[in-house]
Amino acid sequence: MIKLPPDPATLLVFRKALEKFVTFSEEEWRLFVQHVSTSSLKKKEHFAREGEIASYIGFILTGSVRYYHIKDGEEITGYFSFDGELVSSYKSFLTRQPGTGYIQALEPATLLLISYHDLQNMLNHPLLAYKMERFGRLTAEYYLCCYEERISSFITQTPEERYQDLVSKEREILQRVPQHYIANFLGITPVSLSRIRKRLLFQPS
């Protein structure tokens, strides 16, 4: 993982994306970008590993990553993130405890990074503190809502229904992610997903 200062074009993309949460003034943005660096990941390169404390939160400019755990020697994929989204071993990053899972590039990826210490510095900087707290709040609330939906789906839906939702609402995941990872993501085995797909071919709801 290489770290470089970002160029103006990529920073503009980042600024646009963050407007989903907060809008920075020119002055604030000038201070903010001093803490941003770029990085890239080759396919299968790791962004986070079990046992490590996450030092960075990333913004995916291009490419994608997958989150996975290892259980009984087997990789189990829990999630994916694509360009335009944030990536981090959040719990580890936030609590400063060793992470319990891995994050790996699914496709070659370019990232913008902010380190934990830089983020703390911004949260303590008189001219940035308020806006950064707000940014942090809205970001966490946004992902909280996503997680809430995800948990609901595990409790109220069958694996087959979860797959159908994926087909109708998140086709991009299906197109960019190998099927055995999607199976884990749905909470089932690849073999079981293959059977569900076959069933749906002959009774497409």
Added chain:
Amino acid sequence: MIKLPPDPATLLVFRKALEKFVTFSEEEWRLFVQHVSTSSLKKKEHFAREGEIASYIGFILTGSVRYYHIKDGEEITGYFSFDGELVSSYKSFLTRQPGTGYIQALEPATLLLISYHDLQNMLNHPLLAYKMERFGRLTAEYYLCCYEERISSFITQTPEERYQDLVSKEREILQRVPQHYIANFLGITPVSLSRIRKRLLFQPS
């Protein structure tokens, strides 16, 4: 649901509990408590209903609540919260969209409430804004970590393993919550949970 101004003793409990997230100065607390009211729920009384926009976030002083959805006419329990925890249809509260589930008192409950509009007022109040943004950020981050663990458990563990975790780590839930709700919470049917319990009786790991 009745709303009353809170008495000093309960406010002190609240203040202690919130110190997990932020510490208010005397001045800040004085302003803060002006926006807090009390309420109580009889057993089975609803705090939130499907289709309603959540107007309040609550802090549970005593008692407990359960979160549930209705699917095909059946109640499916997704979560519980106990005294000392926050309660809200978060997504609805945060996004101002109709909620998709119900929240009901599992035991008779007393709550402290903050309305959405009062919270917005505090977020806009010059002397409170910063502290409230911080409070919101840390709260959301805290629950984000909880949700992350919960999702992991659905992907990496069998229902039986999830039940064993509950036995070893969250015995309080087992003691205060009827078993058929716990079954839903684990993502299985009550019959299946009964079978798992029987299995574990004869092979207690």
Added chain:
DNA sequence: AAAAATCCTTATCTTTTGTTAACGTTTTGA
């Protein structure tokens, strides 16, 4: 370009879970 690894499907068999229903027990509410 050849060899190796990965991926998806399919088949078989086992295990688990879901479904429905019945039964006593406990709790609730009139």
Added chain:
DNA sequence: TCAAAACGTTAACAAAAGATAAGGATTTTT
């Protein structure tokens, strides 16, 4: 206090998912 409702267990059967292995297609690596 008494009837009704709710609760946990168990049984029997059906449906679904897990485990394992094999085969062919695709991709990756060397």
